[in-house]
Amino acid sequence: MLTKEKPAPASSPKQTQTISGAEAVILALLEEKVDTIFGYPGGAIMPVYDALYDYTDKLNHVLVRHEQGGIHAGQGYARSSGKVGVVFATSGPGATNLVTGLADAQIDSTPLVCITGQVFAHLLGTDAFQETDILNITTPVTKWNYQVTDASEIPDVLAKAFYIAKSGRPGPVLIDITKNAQLQQFDFTGYQPCKHIRSYRPKPTVRHEYIVQAAELINQAQKPFILWGQGVMLGAAEQEFKTFVEKSGIPAAWTIMGAGALPTDHPQNVGMLGMHGNYGPNVLTNECDVLIAIGMRFDDRVTGRLDKYAKQAKVVHLDIDPTEIGKNVPVAVPVWGDCKETLPLLTELVEAKDHQEWLGKFRKYNDQEIEAVIQDELFPTSEEMTMGEVVQQLNELTSGDAIVVTDVGQHQMVACRYAKLNHTRSNITSGGLGTMGFALPAAIGAKFGAQDRTVVAVIGDGGFQMTLQELGTIMQTGVDVKILILNNQFLGMVRQWQELFHERRYSFVDIASPDFVKVASGYGISGKSVSKREELRSALQEMLSHKGSFLLEVMVTKENNVFPMVPQGCSVSEIRLK
Amino acid sequence: MRNENHTDKQEFNITVYTENHIGLLTRVAIIFSRRKINVESLNTSPSEIEGIHRFNIVITETAEVVRKIAGQIEKQVGVLKVYFNTNQDVVWQEMALYKVPTDVIAERAIVERLLRENGARAVVIRKDYTVFETTGQREETDNLIKVLQPYGLIEFVRSARIAIIKDSDGFHRKLQEFEQSEPHDEVVENEYLNSREKVFTM
Numbered sequence: 001m002l003t004k005e006k007p008a009p010a011s012s013p014k015q016t017q018t019i020s021g022a023e024a025v026i027l028a029l030l031e032e033k034v035d036t037i038f039g040y041p042g043g044a045i046m047p048v049y050d051a052l053y054d055y056t057d058k059l060n061h062v063l064v065r066h067e068q069g070g071i072h073a074g075q076g077y078a079r080s081s082g083k084v085g086v087v088f089a090t091s092g093p094g095a096t097n098l099v100t101g102l103a104d105a106q107i108d109s110t111p112l113v114c115i116t117g118q119v120f121a122h123l124l125g126t127d128a129f130q131e132t133d134i135l136n137i138t139t140p141v142t143k144w145n146y147q148v149t150d151a152s153e154i155p156d157v158l159a160k161a162f163y164i165a166k167s168g169r170p171g172p173v174l175i176d177i178t179k180n181a182q183l184q185q186f187d188f189t190g191y192q193p194c195k196h197i198r199s200y201r202p203k204p205t206v207r208h209e210y211i212v213q214a215a216e217l218i219n220q221a222q223k224p225f226i227l228w229g230q231g232v233m234l235g236a237a238e239q240e241f242k243t244f245v246e247k248s249g250i251p252a253a254w255t256i257m258g259a260g261a262l263p264t265d266h267p268q269n270v271g272m273l274g275m276h277g278n279y280g281p282n283v284l285t286n287e288c289d290v291l292i293a294i295g296m297r298f299d300d301r302v303t304g305r306l307d308k309y310a311k312q313a314k315v316v317h318l319d320i321d322p323t324e325i326g327k328n329v330p331v332a333v334p335v336w337g338d339c340k341e342t343l344p345l346l347t348e349l350v351e352a353k354d355h356q357e358w359l360g361k362f363r364k365y366n367d368q369e370i371e372a373v374i375q376d377e378l379f380p381t382s383e384e385m386t387m388g389e390v391v392q393q394l395n396e397l398t399s400g401d402a403i404v405v406t407d408v409g410q411h412q413m414v415a416c417r418y419a420k421l422n423h424t425r426s427n428i429t430s431g432g433l434g435t436m437g438f439a440l441p442a443a444i445g446a447k448f449g450a451q452d453r454t455v456v457a458v459i460g461d462g463g464f465q466m467t468l469q470e471l472g473t474i475m476q477t478g479v480d481v482k483i484l485i486l487n488n489q490f491l492g493m494v495r496q497w498q499e500l501f502h503e504r505r506y507s508f509v510d511i512a513s514p515d516f517v518k519v520a521s522g523y524g525i526s527g528k529s530v531s532k533r534e535e536l537r538s539a540l541q542e543m544l545s546h547k548g549s550f551l552l553e554v555m556v557t558k559e560n561n562v563f564p565m566v567p568q569g570c571s572v573s574e575i576r577l578k
Numbered sequence: 579m580r581n582e583n584h585t586d587k588q589e590f591n592i593t594v595y596t597e598n599h600i601g602l603l604t605r606v607a608i609i610f611s612r613r614k615i616n617v618e619s620l621n622t623s624p625s626e627i628e629g630i631h632r633f634n635i636v637i638t639e640t641a642e643v644v645r646k647i648a649g650q651i652e653k654q655v656g657v658l659k660v661y662f663n664t665n666q667d668v669v670w671q672e673m674a675l676y677k678v679p680t681d682v683i684a685e686r687a688i689v690e691r692l693l694r695e696n697g698a699r700a701v702v703i704r705k706d707y708t709v710f711e712t713t714g715q716r717e718e719t720d721n722l723i724k725v726l727q728p729y730g731l732i733e734f735v736r737s738a739r740i741a742i743i744k745d746s747d748g749f750h751r752k753l754q755e756f757e758q759s760e761p762h763d764e765v766v767e768n769e770y771l772n773s774r775e776k777v778f779t780m
Contacts, residue, residue, distance in 0.1 A: 139604050140612065144655040146601075164655055198756040199597050200655045323649035 016189050021151030022047035022182040025115060026055050028158035031191040034086050036077060036448050037061045038070040042090025043130060045117025047182035049088075062448065062477055065469040067094050069441035071101025072467070075110045076445030079428045080403055080453070082236065084165050085445065087114040092130030095176070096137065100435055102172045103141040107432030108257060109234055111170035113161045121149040121178040134176050143171030151184035155191050163194035168202025169321040170234055203320055206337040206345065214316045214333045215349030217290050223358050224250045225281075225288035227273060227302075230257035230431075231295015231319060231339055238262070238424045240343040241294065249353040251362050253281035255296045257431040260421035264400060270362040274302040275566045276413040279373075279575060280365030282566060285310050286573040287361075293317045295339050298328040299432065308571035318342050372577040373563050378418065384557035385533055387414040387486045393537050394456065394484070395420040397544055402454040402482075403428060403446050407439035407463035410492035413562045415458040425450070437466030443481045444473055454482065454544065461487040461513045471523040474549045482543050483525075483551040485516055488558050496561045520551040527551035589618075590644045591668045591741045594633035594651055595625060595659040595749055602656045606633060609650050615639060619672075621738035626748050630658065636739050659752055663743055670741035674719035675701070676710045676726055677733040683708055689729050696722045707732060 019027070025048050029037070037059055041049045052061060064070040067089045074085030085105075089095055095116040105112050119128040135147050144164045148157055154177070161173040218224055226248075232241045238261050245252050245262060251270045252262060262269050271278030273285070282304075285291070291313040296302070303309045306328060314332040317325045318339050325334045335342050377388030391414060394402075400420030406412040406429040421427055428446050430438040443457035464485050474481055495509040517527040526546060530539045536554065543550040566575045596602050603622065610617050618636045625632035637644070644662050652660040680703065683689045693700075696718070698710040712719055719736055 135601060136604060139601065140608050197655065198753070199658045201756075321653070323646065323653050327646060 016187045018185050019188045020047065020051065020182065021148070021154050021177065021184050021186065022051035024151060024154040024186075024188055025158065025177070025182070026051045026059070027188075028155055028191055029086060030055070030058060031193065032084070032158070032162045034084070035060060037086045037088055038064055038073040038077070038445060039088025040064055040067050040070055040090070040094060041088070042092075042094045042117065044091035044119055044179050045088060045094070045115070045177075045182070047179065048115065048117065048177070060448070061088075062444070062473060064441065065472045066467070067097030068100055068437070069444075069467055069470040069473065071098045071105070071112070071114065072435075072438050072441035073445030073448070073470075073473070074112050074114070075101060075105050075108075075438075076405060076428055076442030076447075077449035078105075078110050078112060078445075079442070079449070080425055080446035080455075081449030082233075082425065083449065084111045084113055084162055087112060088116075089114065090117045090130065091119055091134070091176075092132045094130075095132055095134040098174070099137060099141060100433075102138055102174065104430050104433040104435045104438065105172035106141045106143065108430065109170050109230065110172065111165040112172040113158070113165050114172065114174045116174060116176045117182070118147065118176045118178045120180045122180070124149075124178070134174070138174050141172070142174050145174040145176070147176040147178070148181050149178045151181045151186040154181065155188065156194070159192060159194040160197065163197070164200065168200075203338045204322075204336050206335075206341050208345070210333055210335050211342065211345045211349060214292075214318075214335055214346055217314055217316060217333060218248065218250075218292065218346075219349075219351050221290035223284075223288045224248070224290040224292060224355070225284060225313075226250050226252035226292045226294065227255065227285075227296055228252060228258045228261060228294045229255040229296025230261075232258060232261040233424055235295060235320065235338055235340045237295075237338075237340040237343055240340060240347070242266075244343050244347040244350070247347055247352050248350045249355045250292070251355065251359050253278070255299070255302055255431070256416050256427075256429060258296060259416055259419075259427040261424050263422050264420045265422075268359070270359070271366070272417055274299075275304070276417065276562050276564065277302075277566075278366065278417070279369040279564050279577065280362040282564070282572040282575045283365055284361060286312065286571065288313050291315045293319075293329075294343070295319060297321075297324045300328075303328060304566045304570055304572040304574075308573075318346075369564065369577065377414070382557065385531075385536065385554060386560055387411050387488075387556050388418050389533075390484070390486060390536065390540075390554050390556065391415050391418040391458070393540050397537070397540055398454060398456070402426070402456050403450060405429070405439050405443040405446055405455060405457045407457075407459040408434045408436045408493075409460045409463060410488070410496065410560070410562050411458055411460045411486040413493075414486075436460075436463040439463060440467050440481075440483065441470045441473070443483070444470060444477075444479055447479050447481050455480070456482040456484055458484045458486065460492060461485060461489065461516075462491045462511050464516070465511075465513065468519065471520060471525060474525060475523040478548065480547075481549050482546075483520075483549065484540075484543065485551065485553040486556050487513065487516075487553050488556050488560070489513070490558055492560075493562070495559070499559070499561065500567070516551060516553045525549050525551055527553070529553040529555065531555035585640055585642070587638050587640050589636060589638050589665050590641075591663045591665065591670065591739070591743075592633070592635040592637065592644070592648060592651070593661045593663070593741065593743060594635065594657060596631045596633065597656045597658070598629060598631045599656050602631075602654070605654045605656070606635075606651055609647055610635075610637065613643070613647070615643075615647070619739040621740050623740070627750060627753055630749065630753065634739060634741050658756055659749065661743055661746070663741070667745065668741040668743055670715065670739050671713050672716065672719055672737055672739050673711065673713045674722070674734065674736040676712075676722060676731060677707050678710070678726055679730050679732065680704060680706060680708045682729045686729070689726075692725045693722075696725060698722060
């Protein structure tokens with residue numbers, strides 16, 4: 001092709017060369033070892049796409065069907081790979097379509113660099129075609145954002161963007177580049193990765209005295225309890241965490257974002273915290289004497305009513321973000337730092353113990369929960385299928401080795417409660433923002449980020465219809481994503497709340513769905529729908545062993561509720577089993 | 579902070595040292611508006627160090643909330659340091675301008691005396707009007723409005739508050755630490771965790 005004859009400049013030129021701002025963007029991505037971009041072209045970002053045209057051998061650009069899909073895919077990619085997700089979008093509507101994903105990535109600490117096109121600098125502020133003040137729109141939902149109006153800024157700004165996105169507590173960064181800056185030729189002197197910004201401290205020097213105080217508290221504790229969150233994975237400290245847990249012998253429970261950092265079947269993994277978490281971890285939060293919080297932020301869905309949360313316990317909080325320490329729960333010992341550094345220091349000072357009696361208490365509560373909830377959910381005797389039994393069958397077939405991506409709602413709670421996770425970075429869900437429509441695009445991104453793993457997207461019938469256009473992305477790229485729709489013909493979580501707290505006034509939760517298998521078929525994706533238990537296992541097997549993507553719809557019982565449940569405004573120890 | 583009662587609202591002076599970047603004002607401002615806190619006064623100016631900006635922000639809140647807000651401001655990229663202090667911990671001033679008809683002052687000696695008593699200084703004297711300036715704390719500048727009102731006060735404006743922290747030895751040493759590309763051992767970066775009752779120094 002004629003357009004491909006243009007020689008590509010070397011990525012790190014020794015001497016100054018004249019290139020366009022758009023090429024500088026691409027060279028920066030290569031220097032940052034980016035391999036995949038999720039994006040959608042448009043007027044104001046065309047020069048970048050033009051430059052990209054010469055680098056399609058080095059950069060895999062995934063054309064999504066909607067910018068929201070693009071950014072959720074970038075999130076899925078970042079979450080499965082541990083790398084920075086990169087997203088392209090054009091100005092105006094392209095940029096505003098990123099906002100939900102930015103908010104999601106901000107609250108769930110996902111590293112992203114989003115590059116948006118912008119109108120020519122001389123048109124800024126004039127209501128030009130597809131002009132939107134995206135900097136001000138995204139300021140509350142980005143870790144950092146910046147508008148480039150001169151091409152010579154691009155190398156340094158992108159270096160800064162990647163550094164900020166991935167260091168400290170990760171988060172999304174948006175770089176808005178005006179079209180003139182993309183087109184402008186400038187003297188490029190090479191790309192310098194950013195390692196330091198004087199007005200940004202991603203992590204502190206660890207203060208040893210706090211490690212000592214924390215260890216003393218832990219060593220004296222009779223009923224210590226570990227709560228861990230996604231921070232363990234973001235800090236790549238899974239091994240350090242496991243060593244700490246095993247030496248200390250302390251029972252450990254996870255927030256939804258932390259699932260998988262310690263394998264599900266680890267003997268000290270006592271389950272999930274929060275509103276739909278496990279019985280024991282919630283009740284015993286209000287009985288433990290020392291609470292060790294690691295890389296988690298005491299979200300209201302975890303704590304329930306704050307003034308009745310763990311009042312008897314002394315809290316040790318390990319976090320890289322100092323504003324999280326003492327934000328919601330008063331802290332006895334603040335351990336500000338990267339848990340990759342603080343955990344080994346703490347492990348060294350804690351005594352090797354075996355809290356069998358205390359662990360036994362968790363098991364006792366677990367037995368009660370099995371009897372009251374889990375048995376019927378995973379092995380129902382009713383005619384209709386439950387969400388739990390689908391997840392249970394899936395566990396058996398994947399052995400817990402798959403990446404499970406979930407959407408938002410009842411199926412999310414069920415999948416996160418019951419999915420067996422053997423490996424870290426295996427649970428991808430929208431935890432903080434609760435973004436319906438997250439799962440399908442995130443699963444696409446997750447597969448690009450971890451190509452050797454099976455990716456199963458567990459989605460409700462409501463959430464699937466929010467971003468189902470991304471089936472087109474699957475069709476075009478051939479990416480292998482297993483789509484498991486748990487269809488209860490309701491917006492189930494809202495319906496559950498209406499049943500429990502609004503006298504069964506089912507206001508607009510009765511949602512009709514298209515024939516999902518036919519929809520998939522329209523996109524060239526194989527699919528199946530099952531409504532009988534005897535078909536379930538073989539259908540799941542077919543989905544998993546199918547070469548390429550597959551959509552499996554499972555019709556589940558309509559009005560099941562997710563239990564246990566900590567009703568809003570109640571203490572965690574007031575958790576209801578039914 | 580002298581006031582140890584975390585549940586009582588009072589005036590706090592928040593001092594923010596920042597880079598001089600476009601957009602930072604928004605980033606700082608939305609931290610207040612997000613929590614539905616009214617910013618009573620906001621001043622941005624150069625600081626003792628060239629190239630470093632200084633915000634003085636006044637809000638009425640509890641110490642607990644102010645501590646959290648200060649942390650969230652300091653977390654922003656581009657913000658170097660945040661301190662928060664009660665009124666007792668700072669020396670603060672506001673400036674006010676008053677425009678009054680010149681003939682009234684010329685005709686009535688009492689007005690001139692009132693102005694002198696209130697420490698006002700003429701900035702501009704024209705045939706038709708005169709502009710006076712006072713600098714002081716809120717009651718002082720407010721007082722002069724009341725005094726001048728009967729004599730045809732035409733226009734009044736008051737500046738944002740500026741405040742100097744009594745217990746601060748400036749920002750130079752801190753900045754040097756921040757400019758080190760690697761934090762070295764002597765740098766105590768999370769000293770706020772020790773002395774959070776005193777000043778916010780994270």
